[in-house]
Amino acid sequence: MNDILPDIPRLYTALAEWLACIVFILVLKRRLSGWKLVAFSGAALVVQSVFLVATKDLPIVFWIPCMIIAIGLIFIHIYTCCAVTALEAGYYTVRAFVAAELIASLEWQVNFFFMNERNSDLAVELLLLVSVYGISFLLYWLLERRHILVEGKLNIRQRELWSTVLIGAAVFGISNLSFVTAHTPFSGQYTKEIINIRTLVDLGGFTILFAYHILLKELRISHELKAVQYILQNQYIQYQQSKESIEMINYKYHDLKNQIIALRAEEDPDKRNAYLTQIENEIKHYEAQNRTGHHVLDTLLASKHMYGMKYGITFTCVADGSLLSGMDVIDICTIFGNALDNAIEYEQQIEDEEKRLIHVSLFAQKGFMMIRFENYYEGELQLEEGLPASTKQDAYHHGYGLKSIRYAVQKYGGVVHVTQKDNWFELQILMPLLNSKEEK
Structure with a gap:
């Protein structure tokens, strides 16, 4: 199959995965900044590229383990550079990986369309790479920037992370199935057919994950607003209860003052006054001061x-x-x-x-x-x-x-x-x- 349809160059894939990480680093709150961020991201690009290129010719049995390691490198990049939890980093890792697969597949499809049956022209190929990657990741950054929570974290839980992982795994498996075997109901046999399957499946998976992200964001916002409204109502109820209690205390305070005035007329004024003074000092604590x-x-x-x-x-x-x-x-x-x-x-x-x-x-x-x-x-x-x-x-x-x-x-x-x-x-x-x- 690789003789009919060459696979996406590993260097292109590494670049796509790195750029997907950069998108989230730009929109999320960062843990690293300045030269530390630049140095770590630069090193991440080198490591990602070297690893994918070095594992290109390994037997098919090592394909899945190598992809897991590549995804792990994406996780390390996002988790180290962004101020997110491990669960959130895992969630954004899956989304970045699927986005990278989609854009890399789209670029290679455009490349195949223009370069098919023509002599390879490195300048044109690089122009296509820069154009497709540049436009696609710019649009992806604009899209993510509008739908990332600014005032709070997404608070991803394990159940939501595993749902995202399952979606990502299904998308990756189906989109690359034709490169493993053509003998399944979901595999293609012809070049354009295989390219279309991969790009369209990646697009569908990207759309599903993005819709899931919007749903999670809306649920978080709804949850927070409900909690805030609950606190508002609770504070108002507490005020009403406190007002009634304090009014009762003030009534009692004035009643005691009248009793004290009457008791001052009793015999043994020195002892009585000392006792009443003590009572006055005690009940003053309960007056709305x-x-x-x-x-x-x-x-x-x-x-x-x-x-x-x-x-x-x-x-x-x-x-x-x-x-x-x-x-x-x-x-x-x-x-x-x-x-x-x-x-x-x-x-x-x-x-x-x-x-x-x-x-x-x-x-x-x-x-x-x-x-x-x-x-x-x-x-x-x-x-x-x-x-x-x-x-x-x-x-x-x-x-x-x-x-x-x-x-x-x-x-x-x-x-x-x-x-x-x-x-x-x-x-x-x-x-x-x-x-x-x-x-x-």
Whole structure:
């Protein structure tokens, strides 16, 4: 069969596989950059080319093992250069391999059409190679760039990876079946027929994998939006419950004050006053102490303050709540509720009670509104996509608190920034002022 239809030159295949890797390196978040990226990618091209060319004349029994090794080299290239998990690297490896097979097959089909029964012209052959590869991989890069998640990883799971591997293996097997044997219902016997089968099967497999990728992306986005909406609703429900509880506490507080006034008229005033003073000091903890100028913010701050008191957390706040007058109640609950919940959850783990500190500030500055959450922090901060990495075992279903904060802030044209300074964790939110109030 090879006498009738020469196979694609191994060097062309290696170049196609390398360029497919480069496409994903350009669209994914990179682990390497600068000269390290250039050096490693250059070495990857050399290794891929040398390996495929060196194994060209091996017996057919070694064909599949050699292709597995070639795919492994693609995996190493993507995993080393891109900031992805091993499962995600495996997923992108299969997609890159199928794309490389399609473009290499397409180029060789075009080459065969123009060069068939003609004397070999190296200049024309290289021109066809550069043209077909250049246009095809440019279109592939544009296509991938539009459908790669920017704000988060795809979070590929084992089941999804194996589905992708099975699709890729089926496509590769059927597209190359005619080069192994012509005695099957799916094999071709004539040159053009074989070329068409390979290119069309690769195109079908590429389309299936791309459609599967879009489906996975939409499922991830849908899952994240549902989780964010759940948090929004939960925060609003929590606000309503907290408001009712605090109102009851305030009623009780005023009742006790009236009782104290009456008890002061009793005999033995010194002892009675000392006792009543003690009661007053105790019940002051349950009064809504924050007066920011926004009743929703007052309720949330008072609720979180009282909850933190149970764990010995010192809570301070300096906030101009009137700046929030143009913000939706649900968004206020989302931002302040999630930020304080995360801070309180972390401070509970601090052994030294004197270090359990949380500070909130809200102020206007040069036409912008600054919201800052600070809490005592021990250890090194690890960031993913600009947000702290989840420390929970099931990271896929956690970490939506900060994502929901960013989601709410972006609605108002704001940005979220996370930093660590010495032993302090800072969550900073910067948004344009929502009303006509200017900083004085």
